[in-house]
Amino acid sequence: MPIRPLTFLPASVLRKTAEPVKTVDDDIRQLMDDMLETMRHEQGLGLAAPQIGQSLRVIVMDCSDEDDPDPMIWKMANPEIISASEDTASMEEGCLSIPGYRGEVTRPASVEVSYLDETGAEKTMQADGLLAACVQHEIDHLNGKLFIDYLSRAKRDLIIRKVTKDARIDRDG
Ligand code: NI
Numbered sequence: 001m002p003i004r005p006l007t008f009l010p011a012s013v014l015r016k017t018a019e020p021v022k023t024v025d026d027d028i029r030q031l032m033d034d035m036l037e038t039m040r041h042e043q044g045l046g047l048a049a050p051q052i053g054q055s056l057r058v059i060v061m062d063c064s065d066e067d068d069p070d071p072m073i074w075k076m077a078n079p080e081i082i083s084a085s086e087d088t089a090s091m092e093e094g095c096l097s098i099p100g101y102r103g104e105v106t107r108p109a110s111v112e113v114s115y116l117d118e119t120g121a122e123k124t125m126q127a128d129g130l131l132a133a134c135v136q137h138e139i140d141h142l143n144g145k146l147f148i149d150y151l152s153r154a155k156r157d158l159i160i161r162k163v164t165k166d167a168r169i170d171r172d173g
Contacts, residue, residue: 009160016055016144017143018144019056028118032118035059038052061138063130076113077117081112082113089109089129089132098148104151105133107150110132
């Protein structure tokens with residue numbers, strides 16, 4: 001299961017609306033496995049396909065904590081939020097595509113998500129706590145949205161300016 005290279009802000013694929021998966025076939029299953037491998041290697045909790053340059057509606061997550069008896073590993077195609085709680089929760093978020101930056105994001109505290117699992121079966125998931133924040137963050141990626149979009153304009157612009165400058169320095173020298 002190869003680890004795939006990550007895409008970083010300001011890559012345009014991170015700002016595109018990703019395409020729905022037509023069929024969950026072997027290619028999609030391979031993509032899911034590679035994404036999990038890449039996510040673990042980078043020590044992330046979740047990863048969306050655009051973060052490895054694939055504009056497809058696929059996400060993976062592993063939000064289990066160490067002493068959790070049931071590992072919570074999720075592989076999802078075409079995930080969609082079908083309901084969200086009115087009460088909200090704030091959490092400090094980061095993103096593998098924006099390394100070195102974190103910010104407080106407020107989102108619905110719990111959500112219900114429909115998706116196709118790795119066999120193509122239609123499933124729903126009820127999420128709260130960390131998992132709720134994680135799945136909303138990853139689904140945002142499929143819509144070209146990043147956690148920095150929830151921050152104040154000043155803070156967001158500062159981060160974009162800094163990472164764009166860093167990317168230029170990497171490219172030019
Ligand atoms: Ni992210």
